[in-house]
Amino acid sequence: MFASTERTLKAAKTERVVRRLLLGMTLLLILPVLLILGVLIAKGSPVISFEFLFSKPTNGMTAGGIFPALIGTVWLVVVALLASVPVGVAAAIYLSEYAPDNRLTRLINLAIINLAGVPSIVHALFGLGAFVIFFKFGTSILAASLTLAVMTLPVVIVSTRESLQAVPQAFREACWNMGATRWQTIRKVVLPNAVSGILTGIILEVSRTAGETAPIMFTGAAFFLPFLPEGVLDQTMAMSLHLFVVSTQVPNVPEALPYGVALVLVGMVLVMNAASVGLRTWLRGRRKW
Amino acid sequence: MNSASGKPIDHRSLSWWIDKAVEWTVFLGGFSAIVFIIGIFVFITKEGVGFMGGSFDVGEFFGSIRWNPTSDNRPTYGALALIVGTASVTGLAMIVAVPFSLGAAIYISEFATGRTRETLKVLVELLAAIPSVVWGFIGLTIMNPLIIETFNVPIGLNVLNSGIILGLMAAPIMTTLAEDALKAVPDSYREAAEAMGASRWQVTWRVAIPAGRHGLVAAILLGVGRGFGETMAVLMASGHAINLPTSPFDSVRALTATIAAELGETAVGSDHYQALFTLGILLFVVTFAINLAADVFVRRSDKR
Numbered sequence: 001m002f003a004s005t006e007r008t009l010k011a012a013k014t015e016r017v018v019r020r021l022l023l024g025m026t027l028l029l030i031l032p033v034l035l036i037l038g039v040l041i042a043k044g045s046p047v048i049s050f051e052f053l054f055s056k057p058t059n060g061m062t063a064g065g066i067f068p069a070l071i072g073t074v075w076l077v078v079v080a081l082l083a084s085v086p087v088g089v090a091a092a093i094y095l096s097e098y099a100p101d102n103r104l105t106r107l108i109n110l111a112i113i114n115l116a117g118v119p120s121i122v123h124a125l126f127g128l129g130a131f132v133i134f135f136k137f138g139t140s141i142l143a144a145s146l147t148l149a150v151m152t153l154p155v156v157i158v159s160t161r162e163s164l165q166a167v168p169q170a171f172r173e174a175c176w177n178m179g180a181t182r183w184q185t186i187r188k189v190v191l192p193n194a195v196s197g198i199l200t201g202i203i204l205e206v207s208r209t210a211g212e213t214a215p216i217m218f219t220g221a222a223f224f225l226p227f228l229p230e231g232v233l234d235q236t237m238a239m240s241l242h243l244f245v246v247s248t249q250v251p252n253v254p255e256a257l258p259y260g261v262a263l264v265l266v267g268m269v270l271v272m273n274a275a276s277v278g279l280r281t282w283l284r285g286r287r288k289w
Numbered sequence: 290m291n292s293a294s295g296k297p298i299d300h301r302s303l304s305w306w307i308d309k310a311v312e313w314t315v316f317l318g319g320f321s322a323i324v325f326i327i328g329i330f331v332f333i334t335k336e337g338v339g340f341m342g343g344s345f346d347v348g349e350f351f352g353s354i355r356w357n358p359t360s361d362n363r364p365t366y367g368a369l370a371l372i373v374g375t376a377s378v379t380g381l382a383m384i385v386a387v388p389f390s391l392g393a394a395i396y397i398s399e400f401a402t403g404r405t406r407e408t409l410k411v412l413v414e415l416l417a418a419i420p421s422v423v424w425g426f427i428g429l430t431i432m433n434p435l436i437i438e439t440f441n442v443p444i445g446l447n448v449l450n451s452g453i454i455l456g457l458m459a460a461p462i463m464t465t466l467a468e469d470a471l472k473a474v475p476d477s478y479r480e481a482a483e484a485m486g487a488s489r490w491q492v493t494w495r496v497a498i499p500a501g502r503h504g505l506v507a508a509i510l511l512g513v514g515r516g517f518g519e520t521m522a523v524l525m526a527s528g529h530a531i532n533l534p535t536s537p538f539d540s541v542r543a544l545t546a547t548i549a550a551e552l553g554e555t556a557v558g559s560d561h562y563q564a565l566f567t568l569g570i571l572l573f574v575v576t577f578a579i580n581l582a583a584d585v586f587v588r589r590s591d592k593r
Binding site for chain 2: 134
């Protein structure tokens with residue numbers, strides 16, 4: 001071995017300091033989220049019971065449960081998915097399998113990036129102007145879900161495109177060489193190999209959609225409704241808006257109640273996120289190529 | 290096209306037509322992204338244009354801090370305090386988020402290995418999964434008393450509170466994108482430096498960061514855009530008071546929060562309603578510019 005010079009010793013010392021500093025920064029970034037989860041669980045879990053989950057809010061929302069909000073969030077998410085998944089998957093198939101490398105494709109990609117970057121409150125304004133007023137859906141689940149669908153479209157497109165592109169080119173070439181058209185190749189070879197990856201992206205989208213508040217405030221979610229929605233043209237309560245309402249708009253709410261709502265909302269979102277991450281890791285381990 | 294025997298090949302079988310039909314269908318899916326982004330601009334402009342052609346006064350909008358649209362005798366629409374409010378909260382958020390996100394990205398990309406790296410990445414994604422309204426709730430219930438006690442100030446809903454919350458919200462996307470930018474630097478660059486005897490940090494500092502700098506700038510820009518457009522968390526944690534802040538302990542009001550708080554109370558088509566859409570146009574234009582700038586940087590890094 002060479003003897004260490006003063007220079008390399010100094011470099012090694014800097015290295016140790018920097019490594020610790022960077023690790024510290026990473027942990028400081030992650031620590032708050034774990035603390036927050038701890039507080040939410042500690043203060044929220046005493047509130048949660050079967051009755052809390054399955055009964056209506058009572059006494060001007062200072063007591064009772066969250067059932068209408070839970071059901072409302074399910075409605076919003078399902079209708080949003082019905083709208084965004086077909087369009088998003090089609091867009092991803094186009095971009096991954098058909099799109100030529102030209103200016104239009106670049107424009108589409110740029111539009112997707114911008115769609116993801118538009119502030120959620122601007123999406124809300126769009127939803128109000130377009131779906132509620134122009135298309136005359138009124139403030140309804142349909143208008144709110146379509147707003148959410150436009151907003152989360154980039155999530156579906158990007159994750160689907162990634163899983164399509166992860167299918168090796170050789171698979172497609174083998175199929176083409178058998179005389180298959182592009183669509184036959186996509187349907188029989190590419191999609192079956194990418195379907196679980198697409199599912200991962202959809203679960204992620206569900207978790208994103210369930211947590212959004214601003215886009216649904218003026219398009220379909222209501223502060224309080226004494227009944228459950230019966231169709232897509234009804235208004236609905238939603239978990240995210242309900243948390244906003246009980247923590248800022250309603251006087252004399254018992255301190256623990258909003259924590260319960262927050263814990264259920266975060267729980268829903270995190271369970272789906274964990275499912276998405278777990279599925280992705282499992283797929284990666286199992287991939288045959 | 291002709292086959293070897295000279296006869297034209299019949300491309301137009303049923304499956305050829307199906308293929309064409311599918312190509313057009315999926316193209317419409319892709320094209321819809323352009324339709325939506327233009328649609329957003331058209332619809333918010335349509336609702337806001339009456340105000341811009343009528344009561345809108347550029348000098349007042351950008352120069353006055355009096356945002357008082359509900360006044361009976363003379364409503365005023367000065368957005369300066371709201372713009373400064375958004376800028377101060379976003380600014381503080383970036384002071385928090387930029388160093389920590391870049392630090393975390395460098396650690397995850399250049400130093401961490403194997404299982405540690407995967408775990409850290411999942412935890413950063415966890416941070417991104419927490420909904421905006423929950424962050425706002427945390428600002429309200431955890432940060433607020435904490436700031437009041439620690440700094441002995443009368444109110445904890447201020448620039449500091451919302452800045453930290455927003456920083457934590459913008460951090461995951463910045464970390465992920467910055468890590469991608471560093472990962473895109475070819476390993477051969479690093480190997481060349483390592484072969485010269487450089488330490489890991491020297492490789493990172495002298496080779497990986499300079500080579501990935503365009504992507505790092507894009508990551509920061511997109512983080513700024515995220516902070517700028519954040520609504521619920523800022524609405525709940527900033528204090529929502531129209532005010533030009535002189536210290537981090539002052540309450541402010543953001544552009545996004547103003548729309549969220551007031552739109553529900555306005556009559557469709559009224560001046561107030563249209564003024565809120567005008568704020569929306571401003572938000573749209575600024576985030577659009579930020580995203581375009583980020584794209585320019587990303588494309589520069591792709592050219593290498």
